[in-house]
Structures are given as structure tokens and as C-alpha cells.
Amino acid sequence: MKHATQSLLIRGGRVIDPLARMDAVMDVLLRDGQVAEIAPPNKIRAGAEEKIDAQGLIVAPGFIDLHVHLREPGQGYKETIASGTAAAAVGGFTSVCCMPNTTPVLDSPEWVTWVRQPQRGAVVNVFPIAAATQASKGAVLTDFRALQRTGAVAVTDDGKPVLSETTMRDALRASAEINFPVIQHAEDTRITQNCSMNEGPTSFRLGLRGMNVNSEAAIVDRDVQLAQQFNGARLHIAHLSTAASLTAVRRGKKNRARVTCEVTPHHLALTDADVRDYDTNFKMNPPLRSAEDREALLAAIADGTVDAVATDHAPHAQHEKIIEFERAAFGITGLETALGLVISVLSADHRLPLTRIVELFTSGPARVLDLRGRGTLLRGSHADVTIFDPKKRWTFDASKSRSKSHNTPFDGRQLTGKVVATIVGGKIIYRAV
Amino acid sequence: MSTSRPQSEKRSVARGSLLGIEDLPVSEINKLLLLARKMNPAKARPLLRGKRVLLLFYEASTRTRTSFEVAAQALGAETSLVISSGSSIEKGESLLDTAYTLRAVGADAIVVRHLNAGAPHLMASYLDIPVINAGDGMHEHPTQALLDAYTILKHKKKLTGLQVTILGDIYHSRVARSEIHLLSKAGAKLTLCGPPELLPEMATTLVKGLRISRSCEEAVRGADVVMILRVQRERLAGLKVSLPDYVSRYQMTMARLRMAKPDALLMHPGPIIRGLELTWDVADCPQSVIVEEVHNGVPLRMAVLARALGKAA
Numbered sequence: 001m002k003h004a005t006q007s008l009l010i011r012g013g014r015v016i017d018p019l020a021r022m023d024a025v026m027d028v029l030l031r032d033g034q035v036a037e038i039a040p041p042n043k044i045r046a047g048a049e050e051k052i053d054a055q056g057l058i059v060a061p062g063f064i065d066l067h068v069h070l071r072e073p074g075q076g077y078k079e080t081i082a083s084g085t086a087a088a089a090v091g092g093f094t095s096v097c098c099m100p101n102t103t104p105v106l107d108s109p110e111w112v113t114w115v116r117q118p119q120r121g122a123v124v125n126v127f128p129i130a131a132a133t134q135a136s137k138g139a140v141l142t143d144f145r146a147l148q149r150t151g152a153v154a155v156t157d158d159g160k161p162v163l164s165e166t167t168m169r170d171a172l173r174a175s176a177e178i179n180f181p182v183i184q185h186a187e188d189t190r191i192t193q194n195c196s197m198n199e200g201p202t203s204f205r206l207g208l209r210g211m212n213v214n215s216e217a218a219i220v221d222r223d224v225q226l227a228q229q230f231n232g233a234r235l236h237i238a239h240l241s242t243a244a245s246l247t248a249v250r251r252g253k254k255n256r257a258r259v260t261c262e263v264t265p266h267h268l269a270l271t272d273a274d275v276r277d278y279d280t281n282f283k284m285n286p287p288l289r290s291a292e293d294r295e296a297l298l299a300a301i302a303d304g305t306v307d308a309v310a311t312d313h314a315p316h317a318q319h320e321k322i323i324e325f326e327r328a329a330f331g332i333t334g335l336e337t338a339l340g341l342v343i344s345v346l347s348a349d350h351r352l353p354l355t356r357i358v359e360l361f362t363s364g365p366a367r368v369l370d371l372r373g374r375g376t377l378l379r380g381s382h383a384d385v386t387i388f389d390p391k392k393r394w395t396f397d398a399s400k401s402r403s404k405s406h407n408t409p410f411d412g413r414q415l416t417g418k419v420v421a422t423i424v425g426g427k428i429i430y431r432a433v
Numbered sequence: 434m435s436t437s438r439p440q441s442e443k444r445s446v447a448r449g450s451l452l453g454i455e456d457l458p459v460s461e462i463n464k465l466l467l468l469a470r471k472m473n474p475a476k477a478r479p480l481l482r483g484k485r486v487l488l489l490f491y492e493a494s495t496r497t498r499t500s501f502e503v504a505a506q507a508l509g510a511e512t513s514l515v516i517s518s519g520s521s522i523e524k525g526e527s528l529l530d531t532a533y534t535l536r537a538v539g540a541d542a543i544v545v546r547h548l549n550a551g552a553p554h555l556m557a558s559y560l561d562i563p564v565i566n567a568g569d570g571m572h573e574h575p576t577q578a579l580l581d582a583y584t585i586l587k588h589k590k591k592l593t594g595l596q597v598t599i600l601g602d603i604y605h606s607r608v609a610r611s612e613i614h615l616l617s618k619a620g621a622k623l624t625l626c627g628p629p630e631l632l633p634e635m636a637t638t639l640v641k642g643l644r645i646s647r648s649c650e651e652a653v654r655g656a657d658v659v660m661i662l663r664v665q666r667e668r669l670a671g672l673k674v675s676l677p678d679y680v681s682r683y684q685m686t687m688a689r690l691r692m693a694k695p696d697a698l699l700m701h702p703g704p705i706i707r708g709l710e711l712t713w714d715v716a717d718c719p720q721s722v723i724v725e726e727v728h729n730g731v732p733l734r735m736a737v738l739a740r741a742l743g744k745a746a
């Protein structure tokens with residue numbers, strides 16, 4: 001990335017860098033796309049072309065979102081790489097990992113290269129995640145090595161889970177060979193056909209077929225066991241949503257398998273009881289779960305089982321959402337509300353320390369996909385910084401979203417915690433007015 | 434009628450809509466039941482003269498559709514029927530666009546039957562005319578529950594305290610959900626009966642005080658009303674419930690019906706399948722009010738339409 005400004009000094013903010021075990025008021029100097037220096041206030045001698053006053057604000061490593069649907073190639077009517085990354089910037093994300101369920105499916109080095117081209121107009125770092133199988137059909141593995149070489153950071157068949165045990169075993173074997181993460185959208189789609197929400201009292205009342213929690217947990221359990229068979233295999237569970245899945249992940253971690261997982265802000269903020277009046281903005285996959293599952297996720301965030309918060313930002317056009325609930329597309333947008341939701345739920349309601357929250361957005365996801373030099377402000381790291389006000393109360397207005405789509409259940413929601421500035425490669429790409 | 438209002442804008446549900454029993458206050462239920470008593474299909478009352486009622490049916494239906502048609506015409510309204518096959522719906526027109534089209538040709542109310550739960554709610558959230566739910570997926574079928582309450586009240590003094598047993602496929606049944614909401618609101622004591630595949634334990638969360646029984650005999654014993662729900666063969670197959678097994682355990686026979694109170698009513702929302710959920714003689718026994726239910730559908734739906742179009746006086 002080219003920078004108009006070569007150096008930027010962020011003064012007087014509370015720097016929280018979980019990887020560096022830092023939580024102190026510091027000045028941060030960014031120069032030539034890197035973190036040049038961090039020092040107590042007024043100790044940095046070198047001059048800077050531009051300065052930001054961050055007093056009273058948190059200065060964190062740039063946020064990383066492991067799970068974003070940018071919809072290109074082929075689905076630009078929902079979102080483009082340009083519009084999706086603009087929304088990411090508003091949400092404080094300096095890096096996003098985009099999902100391969102595009103048209104065509106992102107299953108070749110050529111398309112991975114295409115996504116990374118500057119013509120796409122990305123304003124934050126985009127790390128493509130490629131398909132695990134050809135056309136995500138679940139049968140033939142893609143060329144992991146070639147995909148890795150062209151810049152894919154992981155493989156997944158998100159939305160179309162790898163159901164075949166043989167295919168998953170082969171994928172994890174390959175993962176171990178070249179140290180390449182396999183991400184699983186854990187859902188036994190053989191038992192979730194025609195289901196549009198979580199199975200429970202609400203689905204029964206609404207007359208909607210419900211997805212049983214075991215449709216997720218059974219796949220997580222199987223994959224964790226498979227991952228343990230190959231020394232070094234890396235398995236990441238996308239948008240984990242049930243208590244039973246956590247049990248499997250904990251077992252894997254205890255057995256030293258390289259198993260990680262992410263949780264979405266909406267699964268922390270809402271339950272299936274919130275699915276009122278067939279509002280399709282509450283329809284996503286995995287679905288909103290029971291209050292007990294939500295409690296289990298909160299506990300797993302607190303005890304460190306969960307590695308990252310990821311939005312599963314899934315923009316859809318109105319004609320795909322303003323239809324019958326059972327026919328509507330799964331998914332909601334989430335980039336701009338993520339931090340506010342997580343702080344509102346975890347900090348305000350559950351008293352989780354800010355350092356842990358920052359970890360879930362930074363060093364946590366960086367570790368999951370091995371994004372070197374990101375998720376931290378250690379000297380020499382990429383100059384990606386997110387500055388936010390953890391106490392700022394604000395109301396989200398979906399009509400002002402930078403995303404092309406406005407399918408969110410959080411329109412009009414009061415949130416605590418707002419991004420003030422987003423810096424990518426030393427350049428301020430977003431500043432709240 | 435205004436045509437300038439921007440389309441595709443969410444609004445509050447129009448007065449007079451009937452989307453389900455769950456959100457209908459008891460006072461409204463009582464008002465409708467009372468109003469139905471004043472309706473006489475044989476003596477036309479031109480209450481709704483000049484009004485257009487559009488019947489939008491995405492699913493085949495005989496009794497509900499004709500019952501609404503007869504009810505609307507008995508009140509002097511014009512009716513038009515739109516069915517999904519052979520219309521623009523088949524060409525992929527969305528539910529809302531179809532609804533807007535019907536509104537634009539002058540519908541004053543829309544009666545909708547749809548295979549998806551919540552479809553009437555979607556229409557009602559975007560239309561400025563009343564929407565009446567004639568059955569949505571597995572969700573609700575409010576007029577069926579109302580006409581059944583009306584039928585029960587023709588034979589029993591009140592619903593409060595009545596022992597009502599509902600047998601059969603509860604899980605897939607929109608009728609069941611509406612009946613349970615209505616009878617529970619009215620203070621009846623409800624027992625549900627069926628195999629776990631068709632009646633999951635979760636059903637008890639629908640309203641307070643629901644009892645589940647897996648034994649047909651136990652469920653029927655001492656009942657004032659026995660309501661049988663249709664069981665679809667293809668559903669049993671999908672759930673791996675054997676047909677002979679279902680019949681032997683849950684089919685309503687005269688022997689089982691005798692375990693209920695001597696004056697118990699035998700009800701079924703239809704269509705009935707003799708030999709499956711009930712025997713031939715049960716369907717035609719003196720306690721059976723199956724035909725009467727169909728008959729009562731007309732005055733009840735007259736009441737619903739009169740309320741919808743603001744002529745409930």
C-alpha cells in the first residue's frame with residue numbers, strides 16, 4: 001500500500017496490546033507502514049508528519065475479522081470488495097478474511113489472485129480464504145499448496161460443510177503437511193434440510209422447522225477427533241454456536257490438537273427467542289440459539305476457549321430477505337456493529353476486561369490464521385491500528401451503513417463502544433465525525 | 434385508495450387483520466364468537482356491499498376456501514380467487530408484489546393460505562388493508578380454531594374448565610397450534626396425545642398447563658371434547674413410524690371414544706381419512722360434529738370478515 005503520510009504519531013492513548021502484555025498510556029509512532037516506536041507520553045523524539053490525539057481512547061492493534069463475505073467475484077449486487085472493506089473500516093477492522101462462496105467459487109489460485117488485485121478497491125487488508133474442495137462440492141480437494149502460495153490464508157467450504165469424513169480426513173492430512181488451516185462450517189446438512197432457525201420452543205411456536213444443536217456439535221466432535229489423528233493439522237471451527245460444540249473443542253485443546261474456534265457478536269447478543277414476527281434479519285446460519293447456549297458461549301469467552309470474535313458478515317439484497325422467512329437467505333451484516341455489540345454484552349453486562357475483548361479482535365484471530373506481524377503493536381509490526389472509545393454510547397443506523405446491504409437485526413440498537421479511527425499501513429482510512 | 438404511497442415500506446398491521454390466535458386477546462375472541470352467532474348465511478345481509486375480498490391461495494384447499502367465499506358473498510362482498518398455479522406467482526413473482534398487485538386492483542381485504550409459516554405476517558407488515566390468515570405452513574389456522582370454539586359452545590355452556598384432548602400429528606399442524614392457544618386462553622384443560630415424532634415434548638412450552646400423554650386411552654378418559662387431527666401417510670413414512678403401529682396405538686375407535694364422557698364431542702378439522710386416524714363408525718357416530726364444524730365455518734368467517742372491514746356492528 002502506498003502512503004501519502006509517511007509518519008503518524010498517536011498520542012496519549014491507552015495502548016492495549018494483549019500479545020505484548022501491554023496496557024498503559026503510551027505514544028505510538030507509525031512510520032513507513034510499520035510500528036516504529038512505542039513509548040510513554042512525550043518520550044518519542046522523532047518528529048511525525050501527522051498526529052492524532054488519543055487521550056481517553058483505547059489504541060489497539062488493528063482488528064482482524066476471520067469471517068467475512070465480500071461477495072466478489074460474481075455477487076456484486078450484495079456487496080463488493082470495495083463496499084465491504086469500507087464497512088470493515090467503519091467497524092475498526094484493518095484486516096478481513098473473505099469467504100469463498102462466491103460466483104464462481106474461489107477454488108483456484110487465479111481467483112485468489114483476482115481478489116487481491118488493487119483494482120478491487122479494498123481499503124483494508126483482504127486475506128482470501130479459498131474453497132477446500134472444487135466448487136465446494138465436497139468431493140475433490142483443491143490444490144492447498146498452490147492456493148497457499150498465491151495468498152490464501154486457509155481453506156473452507158463455508159455454507160456447504162465438508163460432510164464426507166474421508167474428504168475431511170484428507171483435508172486435515174494436507175493441512176498438517178503444509179501448515180494450512182482448514183475452517184469448518186460445522187453443520188450436518190442432512191438433518192437441517194428445510195430448517196430456518198434453531199430447534200426449540202420458539203421454532204415450535206412459530207411453526208418453523210428447527211435445527212437441532214447436534215447438527216453442529218456432531219460435526220465439530222468428528223472433526224476434532226480427525227484433527228487429533230494428524231500431528232500438526234489445523235482445524236478452525238467457524239461461528240461456533242452451541243454448548244455441545246464447546247465440549248468437543250475443549251477436549252481437542254486439552255489433547256493438544258491444533259483446534260481453534262470463533263464466535264459471532266450476534267450469537268453473544270441474541271437468542272432464538274428474539275426471532276419475532278418472522279423478521280428475516282434474525283435468520284442466519286448457524287441460527288440464534290437458546291439462552292443456555294448463549295451463556296455457554298459467554299463462559300467460553302471468559303475462560304479462553306474461544307480464540308476470536310468473527311462477524312460472519314453476510315450481506316444480502318432486499319429481494320433475498322424481504323420474503324417468506326423459510327425462503328429467505330441466511331445471514332446478516334455485522335462489520336459495523338461488532339465492537340459495539342461485544343463491548344455492550346461482554347464489558348457492560350458481563351464485566352469482561354477490555355484486554356480480553358481486544359485479544360478476541362486482534363492477537364486471537366491473528367494466531368488462528370498465522371497472520372504474521374498483525375494483531376499486535378510490537379515494534380516492526382504492520383502499522384494497522386484501531387482507536388476506539390469503549391464508553392461511547394451510540395445508536396446504530398443501518399441506513400447509513402457503508403455496506404451495500406442493510407440486513408441487520410441491530411438497526412436502531414443502542415450500543416456502547418465505538419471506533420474513532422482506523423489506520424491501515426500507517427494511513428488513516430476512517431475517522432469518526 | 435391512494436396509489437402514491439411508496440411500496441416496500443414496513444408499516445404496522447392494519448386493523449381487522451387476523452394473523453393468529455396467539456396474539457389475539459380473549460376479549461377479541463369472545464367478540465368474534467358473539468358476532469358469529471348473529472350471522473346467518475341463509476339470510477343475506479349486505480354489510481359488505483361494494484367491498485372486494487381477495488382470496489390468495491398458495492395451497493390447495495376445499496373447505497376453507499369455499500367457506501370464506503360463501504361467507505364473503507353472504508355479506509354482499511365481491512370475491513376473487515387467486516391460486517398460485519396459472520398466475521404470475523408461477524412466473525416467480527414475490528409474495529409482496531402479488532399482494533401489492535391485489536391491493537392495486539382494489540382489494541379491501543386479503544385472505545391468504547400459504548405453505549410458509551409467517552407469510553400472512555409478511556404481507557400484513559407491508560399492506561394497508563387487513564390480512565386474514567387462512568392457514569400458514571405449520572404455524573396457525575386461526576379461523577379453524579375459532580369455528581371449533583363456536584361449535585363447542587353450541588353444545589357446552591362454556592369453554593372454561595372443559596377437558597379437551599387433541600390427538601394426532603400436533604407437530605406439523607397449524608390447526609393444533611391455533612386450537613391450543615384459543616382453548617388455553619379460554620381456560621380449557623388440554624391434553625395432547627400422539628407419538629413423540631408427531632408430538633415432541635417441546636409442545637408443552639407452547640402454553641402453560643399443557644399435558645402430554647402417549648396413551649390414547651389415558652388421554653381420552655373423562656374428556657368433554659375429543660379432537661382428532663389428520664395424519665399424513667407420507668409424514669409417517671418420513672419419520673419411520675409404521676402405519677399399522679400408529680393405527681393400533683392412536684386411531685380413534687368407538688371403544689376408545691367410550692372412555693370419554695358420555696356427552697363428549699368428537700371433532701376433526703378435516704379432511705378426514707377414515708381408517709387412519711379414526712374409524713368409519715367414529716366419523717359418523719352421534720357424538721361426531723365433524724359436519725357441523727364445516728357448517729359453522731361460514732358464520733364464523735362472516736364475523737371475521739365483518740370485523741376486518743370495520744362492519745362489526
Ligand SMILES: [Zn+2]
Nearest residue numbers: 158159185238
Ligand atoms: Zn458459515
